[in-house]
Amino acid sequence: MLLYHSIKIALVGLKTNKTRSALTILGIVIGVTAIIMVVSLGQGAKDLILSQIEGLGARVIGIIPGRQPKGPTDVLATLTASLTERDLSALQRKENVPYAQDVIPVVFGSETAYYNGQTYRPTLFGGNESMADIYGAYPERGRTVSADDVRGAADVVILGWTVADKLAHGQDLLGDRIKIKGRNFLVIGIMPKKGGASFINFNESVFLPYTTAQKYIFGIKYFNRIIVRADSEANVAVTVEDVKATLRELHGITDPDKDDFGIETQADLLKTVGTVLSTLTVFLAMVAAISLVVGGVGIMNIMLVSVTDRTREIGLRKALGATNRNILTQFLLEAIILTGIGGIVGILLGAGLSFVISLVISNVFGLAWTFTFPVGAAVLGILISTVVGLIFGLYPARKASHMSPIDALRHE
Amino acid sequence: MSLMEIRNLTKSYDEGEVSTLVLRGLDFKIEKGEFVAVMGPSGSGKSTLLHILGFLEKQTAGDYLFENRQASGYSEEEIAKVRNKKLGFIFQSFNLLPRTTVLENVKLPLLYSAVMEELWDGLARQAIEAVGLSHRVDFEPSQLSGGEKQRVAIARALVNNPEVIFADEPTGNLDSKSGEVVMEIIQKLHNEMGHTVILITHETYTAEYAERIIRLRDGMIESDTKVLNRRAGKLFQK
Numbered sequence: 001m002l003l004y005h006s007i008k009i010a011l012v013g014l015k016t017n018k019t020r021s022a023l024t025i026l027g028i029v030i031g032v033t034a035i036i037m038v039v040s041l042g043q044g045a046k047d048l049i050l051s052q053i054e055g056l057g058a059r060v061i062g063i064i065p066g067r068q069p070k071g072p073t074d075v076l077a078t079l080t081a082s083l084t085e086r087d088l089s090a091l092q093r094k095e096n097v098p099y100a101q102d103v104i105p106v107v108f109g110s111e112t113a114y115y116n117g118q119t120y121r122p123t124l125f126g127g128n129e130s131m132a133d134i135y136g137a138y139p140e141r142g143r144t145v146s147a148d149d150v151r152g153a154a155d156v157v158i159l160g161w162t163v164a165d166k167l168a169h170g171q172d173l174l175g176d177r178i179k180i181k182g183r184n185f186l187v188i189g190i191m192p193k194k195g196g197a198s199f200i201n202f203n204e205s206v207f208l209p210y211t212t213a214q215k216y217i218f219g220i221k222y223f224n225r226i227i228v229r230a231d232s233e234a235n236v237a238v239t240v241e242d243v244k245a246t247l248r249e250l251h252g253i254t255d256p257d258k259d260d261f262g263i264e265t266q267a268d269l270l271k272t273v274g275t276v277l278s279t280l281t282v283f284l285a286m287v288a289a290i291s292l293v294v295g296g297v298g299i300m301n302i303m304l305v306s307v308t309d310r311t312r313e314i315g316l317r318k319a320l321g322a323t324n325r326n327i328l329t330q331f332l333l334e335a336i337i338l339t340g341i342g343g344i345v346g347i348l349l350g351a352g353l354s355f356v357i358s359l360v361i362s363n364v365f366g367l368a369w370t371f372t373f374p375v376g377a378a379v380l381g382i383l384i385s386t387v388v389g390l391i392f393g394l395y396p397a398r399k400a401s402h403m404s405p406i407d408a409l410r411h412e
Numbered sequence: 413m414s415l416m417e418i419r420n421l422t423k424s425y426d427e428g429e430v431s432t433l434v435l436r437g438l439d440f441k442i443e444k445g446e447f448v449a450v451m452g453p454s455g456s457g458k459s460t461l462l463h464i465l466g467f468l469e470k471q472t473a474g475d476y477l478f479e480n481r482q483a484s485g486y487s488e489e490e491i492a493k494v495r496n497k498k499l500g501f502i503f504q505s506f507n508l509l510p511r512t513t514v515l516e517n518v519k520l521p522l523l524y525s526a527v528m529e530e531l532w533d534g535l536a537r538q539a540i541e542a543v544g545l546s547h548r549v550d551f552e553p554s555q556l557s558g559g560e561k562q563r564v565a566i567a568r569a570l571v572n573n574p575e576v577i578f579a580d581e582p583t584g585n586l587d588s589k590s591g592e593v594v595m596e597i598i599q600k601l602h603n604e605m606g607h608t609v610i611l612i613t614h615e616t617y618t619a620e621y622a623e624r625i626i627r628l629r630d631g632m633i634e635s636d637t638k639v640l641n642r643r644a645g646k647l648f649q650k
Contacts, residue, residue: 005523005529009523012512012516016509016510016511016512312507313509315507316507316509316520317520317524318492318495319466319468319495319501320495320496320501320520320521320524320568321492321493321495321496321497321521321524321525321572322492322496322524323488323489323492323524324488324492326492326524404468404469405468406463406468406469409468409503409507
C-alpha cells in the first residue's frame, strides 16, 4: 500500500471525527502559539531596545576608569580614580585624537535634594557644555549648562521632570534655588517629561557642571566616565585606537593587558544587550515548548480513547486485508497529521496575535515597535509538534495494530 | 484438490486455569464452488470454525489446509493478503464504517490490495450494482435500512472477487423479508459467479439456500448432508 493511500485513510479517519480531532490539537495549537508569540515579541522588544541604544549615537565611545573586570568577583577593580583632568585635556588635544568632535567628562552619583521641606534623591550627572547634545537632554524651559558654568564651577542645576515635580508639587522652580549637600543651586532649566524607555532616566536626574559636582558634591578629582564622540561612524575604530594610545602613553602603560581603563562603544553595548535579550527569548520559548509536551500527552490520551472507540473498525480493516503495519501507519499518520495541523494553526494564530500586539504597542504607546515573523521558530514549531505526534502517537498506534481481528470485531 | 480441508481440527480457549474445548477434532473438505451451511445451536463452535477457516483465528491443534497449504505456515503479511484477495466476509452486524458513503465502504478492501487506484471506482460500482444498490451509492450507512446495509456489506465482500465468501449469520439482524433478499443475493453470487460460500446460521430455513449442511453440536460434527430440496430464490430468477 502506498503512503499516499495511508495518508488518505488517515485524513478520512480524522474527518469523520472532526470535533474530537479539533479538541485533540488544542494543546498543540496553544503550545505553538505561545512559542511563536514569545519569539516574535522577544524579537520586537530586542529590535526596539537596540534601536534606542543606537539612537544614543553610534559615534559615541565611553572610557571607563579602572581595569576591565576579569570576572564577577573582580568588580572592585573598576572603582578606581584613573581618569583625571590631565587625561581629559590630553584627549581634547587635536594632535592626540584628531577625529574627536566632543570630549565630555562625566561624574555621577546619588545625592539628596531639598526644597522647601521636600526631599528627593535624584541621580546627579555632572558634565560639560556638550553633555546635553550627546544625551539629547535639552531642557523644556531654561537653558543648558554653558562653558562658563563649567569653567567657574557655577552652582546651577537642570532638573528632570520628576525631580521638579516631587520637590515643588507643580510650583515652578525655574529661577528658584534648591539645596544639595548644604549648598544652594540655581535652577536654570527644567527637562520635559520623557517616556520611560531609555537608558538614563532623565525624569529622575539632575544635570550640572562636572566641576561643580566634583568640587561641592562628591569631593573627588576624577571622572566616572569620559565620553568621546567621533566626527563620523567610519572614524570610531581609529578614534578608539587614538584614545587608547593617548591614555597608555599618559599612564605609562606598555602592556595592553595592564590597561587601567576600559573602552565601551555602542557596538559592544549592542552586542551585550542583544545577547541578553536573545538568551531571555530562548529561555521563554523553552518554557513555552514544555506546553507542547503537555499537548502531546493530551494527544496520546485522545488517541488511546480513539483506538478503543474504533476497535471494531480496526478489526474490520484487518478482516478485509489490512496488515499490522497498515493499521500502525494509519493511526500514527492520524497523530502526526493532527499535530502538524495543530502546529500550522498555532503558527498562524501566534503570528496573528503578535501582529495585533505590535500594532497596539506602536499605536497606543507610540513606540517604534516592528512586527517580525519568526521563520526559525515557525519551522521549529512544526518540527517539534510533528515529533510530539510521532512519539505520543506511537503507543496508541501500536496498541491498535496488535489487536486480534476477532477480539476487535466482537468488541461492543 | 480441495479448496479447504480440515483434519482433526481442535480449538480451546484458556482463561486462567480453566480451559474450554470449543472444537473437538473436526474433519471435512470443502471443494471449490460449493455452497455450505454450517448449522448448530449457540455454543456449538460454528463461529469459531468460521474464524479459523477465514484466517481470523488459529486452531489449537489439527490441520487446516487452504489450497493444499498449511494455514499455520502463513506469515502475518501472507494472512493479510489471503484475507484481502481470497476471502470475503459478511458479518451479522454489517460492520460498515459510519459517516462513510456506500461507495467508500465498498472500496475499503481495495485500499489494502494491489489493484490500481484507477480501477477502484469501477469495481466498487460494479459490486454495488450486483447487490442492486446503485441508487444508494452516495448514501451513508445511517441512511440505509438493515437489509440495505447487509447488501452493502455483501458488495464489499465481493469487490475483490474473492475465492470464498464467509457469511456469519448474515440474516441474524434482519426481518424475514430483508433476510430473504440478502440470502437470494448470496445464492445468486454462488450460482452465477461461482463463488464458494460458507454460511453460518442457526435457522434451517436459511441453511436450505445452501447445497450442503454441516451440523455441529458441542464442538463435534453431528451430520454432514446434501440439501435435497434447495430453496430457490424468487427475486433474481429469470
